[in-house]
Amino acid sequence: MRSVSYNRRGMALMLALVVVLIVMTLVSGVLLLSVSHFSLSNTNSAYANALNLAEAGINYELWKISHNASQADQTPITFEMPSGSGRTFTVRIEAYPSGGAWTPPAPFWVVSTGHADGTQRTVRLAASGNGPSGLYALFGIDSLNIGGNASLVGALGTNGVVNTNGTPTLDGNFWYCGGASGSDVTPLVTGEVFHSPLAEYFPTVNDLANERALEKFGLTTTLGVDFFANSAYNSNASIRDTTGKVISITQYKLDHGTFQKAANDTNPFLSDGVTANPLYGKNVIVLGPGDYYFESMDVVGQCGLKIDSSSGVVNIWLGKAGEGTSAQTDTIDGGSMFFTGHDVTHFHLYQGSRRSLRMNGTMDFYGNIYAYNGPDSSGLYYGSLKLLGDGNIWGSVIGYDVVKTTGSCTINFPSSGGVGEGGPGGVIPGEPVLFYGFDHGWEEVNPA
Amino acid sequence: MTTRGFTLIEFLVALLLMAVAIMGMVTLFGFGFSVTGHSQDIGAGYNIARREVEKARNISFLLLPEGTETIHYDGFGNVTTAPSPHYTVTKNLQTIPDANGQLNTGCLRQLTVTVVANDRSEATFQTVTYFTRGGI
Numbered sequence: 118m119r120s121v122s123y124n125r126r127g128m129a130l131m132l133a134l135v136v137v138l139i140v141m142t143l144v145s146g147v148l149l150l151s152v153s154h155f156s157l158s159n160t161n162s163a164y165a166n167a168l169n170l171a172e173a174g175i176n177y178e179l180w181k182i183s184h185n186a187s188q189a190d191q192t193p194i195t196f197e198m199p200s201g202s203g204r205t206f207t208v209r210i211e212a213y214p215s216g217g218a219w220t221p222p223a224p225f226w227v228v229s230t231g232h233a234d235g236t237q238r239t240v241r242l243a244a245s246g247n248g249p250s251g252l253y254a255l256f257g258i259d260s261l262n263i264g265g266n267a268s269l270v271g272a273l274g275t276n277g278v279v280n281t282n283g284t285p286t287l288d289g290n291f292w293y294c295g296g297a298s299g300s301d302v303t304p305l306v307t308g309e310v311f312h313s314p315l316a317e318y319f320p321t322v323n324d325l326a327n328e329r330a331l332e333k334f335g336l337t338t339t340l341g342v343d344f345f346a347n348s349a350y351n352s353n354a355s356i357r358d359t360t361g362k363v364i365s366i367t368q369y370k371l372d373h374g375t376f377q378k379a380a381n382d383t384n385p386f387l388s389d390g391v392t393a394n395p396l397y398g399k400n401v402i403v404l405g406p407g408d409y410y411f412e413s414m415d416v417v418g419q420c421g422l423k424i425d426s427s428s429g430v431v432n433i434w435l436g437k438a439g440e441g442t443s444a445q446t447d448t449i450d451g452g453s454m455f456f457t458g459h460d461v462t463h464f465h466l467y468q469g470s471r472r473s474l475r476m477n478g479t480m481d482f483y484g485n486i487y488a489y490n491g492p493d494s495s496g497l498y499y500g501s502l503k504l505l506g507d508g509n510i511w512g513s514v515i516g517y518d519v520v521k522t523t524g525s526c527t528i529n530f531p532s533s534g535g536v537g538e539g540g541p542g543g544v545i546p547g548e549p550v551l552f553y554g555f556d557h558g559w560e561e562v563n564p565a
Numbered sequence: 566m567t568t569r570g571f572t573l574i575e576f577l578v579a580l581l582l583m584a585v586a587i588m589g590m591v592t593l594f595g596f597g598f599s600v601t602g603h604s605q606d607i608g609a610g611y612n613i614a615r616r617e618v619e620k621a622r623n624i625s626f627l628l629l630p631e632g633t634e635t636i637h638y639d640g641f642g643n644v645t646t647a648p649s650p651h652y653t654v655t656k657n658l659q660t661i662p663d664a665n666g667q668l669n670t671g672c673l674r675q676l677t678v679t680v681v682a683n684d685r686s687e688a689t690f691q692t693v694t695y696f697t698r699g700g701i
Contacts, residue, residue, distance in 0.1 A: 133579035137586040144593045151600040158607040162690055165611035169618060169694040176700035181671045183697070199677075199693050247699055274681065313627040315660065318698075361579065393642030552671070554699020 118564040163234035166204060168211060171240040173198060174206030175208065179244060182210070183552035185228025186328065187337045188223035188453065204233045213243050222246040222332045222550045228562070243558040246550030249319060250485035250513040254530035255291060257520035258489055258500070259298075263287070267504075267522035271513075271530035273306075276316040280306060285522065294316070312416065320551065321439055321498070322490040328549035329408065335354075342469040342490075345434045347411035352407025359401050382511075397421050397455060408432045412440070413472065416453040423455040426463035430548065431436050431484075436470025439493045443471055443501050443518075451478020451506060459483050459513035461530070465548055473501035476526075480508040485548075488516040504528075536555055601684060605692075610680035610690025613638055617656055617678045618694060626698050627670060633657045652689075654677045658696075670698050 173438045179194065182189045193209040203208040208229040212219045220325025249477070254271025255261070267285040274292030279299040290308035293317025303310050320328070323341025330350070338344045345351045356364045367410040401421035414435050416422045424431050426434045435447060464484030468474045474488055491498035500517030504510070507525045509510065514520070514528055522528075617636070621629060634657075637650030657677045661666045674696040682689045 127575060129575050130578040130582070133582045135587075137582060140586055140590050144590050147597050148593055148600075151597040151604070155600045155607075158604040161612045162607050165615055165690075166692050169615075169692045172701055173694040176695040177673065179700045180695070180697035183699070184671065198695075202693075238615075242701065244699075292627070311625075312630045314629075314672075315627060315672070316667070316669040317627070318669040320671075324640040337681040549590060552697075552699045555701050559701065 136221045146483075159234070159296075160236065161256060163236040164238060166229035166233035167236050167238040168202055168240070170198060170206045170230075170233055171229045173242065173553045174208035174229030174231065174495060175227045175242060176480070177206070178208045178210060178229065179553050179555075182221070183550070186550070186553075187331055189219060189220055189221070189225075192522075201286070204231075206231045210244075215249040220335070223470070224556060237272075239501075239562050241560060241562055243556045244553050246553050247555040248462075248548035249487060249515060250462070250548060252317075252513070252551070253292075254513060254528050255513065255520065255522075256317065256319075256515045258317070258515070259498070259519055260515045260520065262521040263302075264521070265523040266525040267533075268525070268527040268529075270528065271521070272308075274317060275299075283523075318546050320549075321438075321487055322434070322487065323466060323502075324466045325487070325549040326469070329432070332549065333408065341406045342410065342434045342437055342467070345408050346437065350408070351410045351434075352405070353409055355405060355407070357403045357406060358396070359403060362534075364402055375476060397423075399453070401455065404433070405429070406431055410434045412436060413470075414447045417448055418452040421453050421455060422449075422482075423457070424464050425457045426460065427457045430463050430465070432465045432548075433467065435466065435468050435474070436472060438469055438490050440470040441472035443499065444472055445472040446475045447472050448475045448477065451480040451508060454480060454482060456481075456483045459511065461485060462548065464512075468500060468502075471501070472502055474516075475505060476508050478508065478509075480506075482510045483512065484561050485512040486510070486514045486516070603689075606682040606685065606689040607654075609640075610659055610682070610688075611639075611692070613642060613652060613654055613680050614678040614690050614692050617654060617690065618676065619698070621656070621658070622701065626674075626696060626700075629674065629696065630657055631658055631660060631668075649683070652684060653681045653683055655681070662670075671696055682692060 118365045135520045178190060190209050193207045195205050196209045198207050206229055208227065210225045211217060211229050213224040213226050217224055224243055224245040227238065227244050228240040230237050251272055255269055255273050257275040257277060259277040263281045263285045264283040265285065266283060269285065270288045272289050272292065273287055274294055275297045276294045277297055278296065279302060281300045281302060285305060287302060287306045291302050291306045291310045292313060294313040326339055326342045326344055326361050330336050330344045334350060358364055399419050399421035400422050403423045403425050406424045410452045461483050466486050467483060468488035486502065488500035488502050489498065490500055493533065502514065502516035502520045504522045505524055507536050510528045513530050596676065626654055627695060633655060636654045637645050638652040638654060639645040639647060640651035659675050661673045663672050676696060677693045679688050680690045681687065
């Protein structure tokens with residue numbers, strides 16, 4: 118029996134219309150789904166881009182203030198990236214943890230918002246400063262000469278030429294940076310050997326002095342080490358002998374024949390009235406926490422120097438930029454330096470002149486040595502270190518053109534395990550900041 | 566006038582209507598497939614790009630290779646060396662010279678990741694970000 122509907126004219130058209138309607142409904146649904154899927158993909162794409170931009174903003178700000186903390190963006194700045202794209206990040210920093218104005222080198226928040234194609238995402242994290250002495254046990258910026266029976270513990274590296282001789286022990290990773298060349302240290306190294314395409318960046322002693330001036334006194338200066346030659350900003354007036362008596366060092370030198378002394382005082386370094394201390398068997402002067410500037414320094418013979426860092430960091434800024442020649446020396450002899458503690462982050466010795474810093478004989482030195490300054494009028498950099506004898510250095514040693522180890526000296530600055538960074542890094546109170554970096558607390562927050 | 570059966574005209578009109586509808590449907594389905602495919606490429610693009618950015622983050626800042634690197638992915642988000650990869654990813658890392666024209670670890674480094682869907686020959690996603698020492 119045939120259906121009634123097929124017995125009527127026009128029903129084919131009606132059926133066709135119904136079919137077309139159903140099909141169009143289905144197609145519309147599919148299209149709607151496709152378009153919404155497309156829209157969703159575009160939105161997700163924009164969100165992904167916004168996150169990358171926000172993180173680019175954080176890295177940009179960290180880079181910027183690592184070079185000049187006084188240029189920190191305490192009010193938001195907006196940066197188009199790439200130029201002409203219409204995509205931007207807006208970044209600012211504020212004090213950690215409570216917000217408000219930031220004062221270097223304290224920890225801080227970096228807050229960055231990425232804007233891409235109508236979407237935005239905001240990320241923030243806590244950041245802090247990292248000192249130059251937290252990276253390597255020994256680094257020769259221009260050259261590195263390792264010899265004798267030296268025992269070096271921690272990350273090692275150079276941007277220049279490495280030479281080895283004798284039977285040194287290199288207990289850590291070794292970094293050839295920026296096309297460094299020379300001896301193959303692989304047989305000597307207990308860790309890994311890396312080749313970085315980039316030279317390792319170190320600021321000059323002048324840069325560090327400027328950074329320190331900002332951190333300690335809140336002053337922006339370009340004077341470099343000269344800043345601390347000004348009596349208002351150095352601690353030389355608080356140099357004491359071991360009895361607590363304040364000693365006047367008006368010439369800012371620890372140098373032969375510079376200071377007046379008592380007729381019966383055989384110590385060539387000290388001013389009148391300083392007597393030998395039986396505890397040390399020498400005439401010893403004491404440097405408490407502070408920043409000391411000395412034009413030159415020879416701690417030899419009956420002279421002794423005691424670093425009292427029990428209540429703070431001691432920094433010695435040695436020599437002005439461009440002074441002296443590499444043939445001249447500043448010398449620390451074995452048995453001439455004494456330390457109240459063994460925390461290597463509490464003592465820093467910065468060599469700012471051309472003179473070579475020599476460490477002779479047997480000693481235990483608890484602190485970090487940094488010798489890299491310039492450029493001079495010829496555009497040259499300098500900073501010469503010679504580690505002779507059998508001294509034990511507990512800390513980081515960074516120098517420029519000659520970093521030489523002979524004898525059986527040891528440098529001990531064990532790695533914390535981070536790739537490329539030999540030491541613990543992190544915030545070292547009293548030390549100028551080399552770079553600001555991520556500390557903790559990455560989080561996405563509501564746009565602000 | 567009888568009311569029984571189809572007329573030829575009626576049949577032809579219905580046929581025409583169905584033909585137009587089917588053609589439109591085919592066209593729209595094609596468009597839908599295209600949009601869906603494009604959406605898939607965009608989705609794969611930003612996920613692949615993010616993956617490459619994260620891979621770069623996990624390499625020490627000192628060891629990030631300078632220059633351009635090309636990587637191929639299949640349609641399932643796997644790195645492939647197959648002759649006809651679905652996506653071609655270009656990573657370009659450039660170190661921005663410092664004020665003295667030097668390249669060193671104190672410089673800002675810019676990473677650009679571009680994902681191209683090979684059957685479309687067009688970039689489905691491109692992102693740019695910065696790297697710095699101690700950064701994220």
